[in-house]
Amino acid sequence: MTVIDIPGSKSVTARALFLAAAADGTSTLLRPLVSDDTEGFAEGLKALGYEVRQDADAWHIQGRPQGPAAGDADVYCRDGATTARFLPALVAAGAHGTYRFDASPQMRRRPLGPLTTALRTLGVDLRHLEREGHHPLTVHAAGIKGGALTLDAGQSSQYLTALLMLGPLTAEGLSITVTDLVSEPYVEITLAMMRAFGAQVTREDLTYTVAPTGYRATTYAVEPDASTSSYFFAAAALDPTPGREVTVPGLGTGALQGDLGFVDVLRRMGAEVEMTATATTVRSTGRLHGLTVNMRDISDTMPTLAALAPFADGPVRIEDVANTRVKECDRLDACAENLRRLGVTVTTGPDWIEIQPGTPTGPAEIATHGDHRIVMSFAVTALRTLGITYDDPGCVRKTFPGFHDVFHDVFQGFPHLSGTGFGAFTRTQ
Incomplete structure (x- = not known):
């Protein structure tokens, strides 16, 4: 584990x-x-x-x-x-x-x-x-x-x-x-x-x-970031060897953040998900299925799914995410642009994106548009794609300054992944 x-x-x-x-x-x-x-x-x-x-x-x-x-x-x-x-x-x-x-x-x-x-x-x-x-x-x-x-x-x-x-x-x-x-x-x-x-x-x-009423002062514990966790959960689900797993403590059944619902999407795609009161674990089954999913309520994880989607065995269609066009960048277009750079077939509409299965090919530089979520999402793609680099890898400082080091340290232990192109994106800040 x-x-x-x-x-x-x-x-x-x-x-x-x-x-x-x-x-x-x-x-x-x-x-x-x-x-x-x-x-x-x-x-x-x-x-x-x-x-x-x-x-x-x-x-x-x-x-x-x-x-x-x-x-x-x-x-x-x-x-x-x-x-x-x-x-x-x-x-x-x-x-x-x-x-x-x-x-x-x-x-x-x-x-x-x-x-x-x-x-x-x-x-x-x-x-x-x-x-x-x-x-x-x-x-x-x-x-x-x-x-x-x-x-x-x-x-x-x-x-x-x-x-x-x-x-x-x-x-x-x-x-x-x-x-x-x-x-x-x-x-x-x-x-x-x-x-x-x-x-x-x-x-x-x-x-x-x-x-x-006003407010009264209190001591408040901040739970781990569910949106950030999505990249690690997606990477676990991507592992082609059944049984590989990632656990995030502090995010369990009582978590406040709706973006933890991303693990339900991974479950629908074929991953195993285990939630307790204190932690969530995602475990690979060695396969990922295509699906159609409404992500209106968890739209910050739309780029994570888009970056994972080419490795599914069928099309992945993400719907009702028009609001992602007015985030740090137009995330629908940014995801489509970068997937196409990797040779993946993608179509988009006003509030949807559909990604066809296919092996991404590098080398390619990811256009980040200064958006931390584009960088972290395509780190998942880079686990099984040679030659991925970023034009602005350092923009992860917005929410996770140490992301590149942590992601590298975690997934270098997955040798069948790290041998396929993982090193291409690391330490490029």
């Missing part, structure tokens, strides 16, 4: 940072993810005047229910979507202050409009400085009364998460009716974590009601 210690969840770490900053008292986050995205979120909090102390395995945040200590601040969100979407909502609830937000060119391209439109509906004085619905923007905070609003979260569930987490900080609470929602399991993470920090939130049909 190969047991892998996966870093903490990016999604959980970002939410915990927001909730801790808004809470009354000092919160401690245990085993938070340390990466460019989460470091950027922490730096943003510091720029706003929050006290954040970062020890090796724990971060301590002094909460300020009244809002940022700084009355005027500039926040650079880097590439982080959670930073860019959550922090403007956090500062908007403050009693006073002017806050300017900007982000990397990649993040500037990603949409923000549904969230900022909702904030304006709640009376927030907010201006986009260049392109409407995108960073950079300025927020003039004066507190939020609350009320009812309608939200389209069909592009990103992060819009809804930002507003839900804002709700307890308003004077009268929020009622949010959703007309469309993608990646719903991420919203379930939000609700569970809000309750852990003392909030009261309910859902009836498509309406979420949040009481104006």
Whole structure:
């Protein structure tokens, strides 16, 4: 058995940072993810005047229910979507202050409009400085009364998460009716974590009601990242020798993250999956079957499946993933482009991709588009493809700075895989 210690969840770490900053008292986050995205979120909090102390395995945040200590601040969100979407909502609830937000060119391209439109509906004085619905923007905070609003979260569930987490900080609470929602399991993470920090939130049909309770400080353990685990689970399933397995402790039947549902896709393809309360194991059976799968709720793992798909015995069709076109890059097109570079037959539509079985051939350079998930997904393909390299392997720093070393150390122990081309992508950062 190969047991892998996966870093903490990016999604959980970002939410915990927001909730801790808004809470009354000092919160401690245990085993938070340390990466460019989460470091950027922490730096943003510091720029706003929050006290954040970062020890090796724990971060301590002094909460300020009244809002940022700084009355005027500039926040650079880097590439982080959670930073860019959550922090403007956090500062908007403050009693006073002017806050300017900007982000990397990649993040500037990603949409923000549904969230900022909702904030304006709640009376927030907010201006986009260049392109409407995108960073950079300025927020003039004066507190939020609350009320009812309608939200389209069909592009990103992060819009809804930002507003839900804002709700307890308003004077009268929020009622949010959703007309469309993608990646719903991420919203379930939000609700569970809000309750852990003392909030009261309910859902009836498509309406979420949040009481104006504020938050209380707590100690919160961050579980391993399920999306990151998908690359290791996929690699285990790819092994042609039955019985090879990978176990990730800390992700079990009670895990918050919906992306752990990726192992159900691997089970449908023929892998063996074992889940306990404390861990998940994926075991190879030596075969992978084609399938058609709706990945709307686990779309961050779509590139993982796309990179694995050529090794199945039939076509793999992934549907209902239009939102992946507005991630760090257009992931549907990026996956198709790179698979074609490897000689794989691929077709795409507005919200789907279909990949035909076939042995990928190298050498080929993977066009990463600066997207960490493209790099990590095609590391799976590289296990059985000679000559794969990346144009920007270092972009994994966004969520897993040590990915290349860890992946190499784990799978060099699979000699029949490492002998077929594994070394081509390693240590190229």
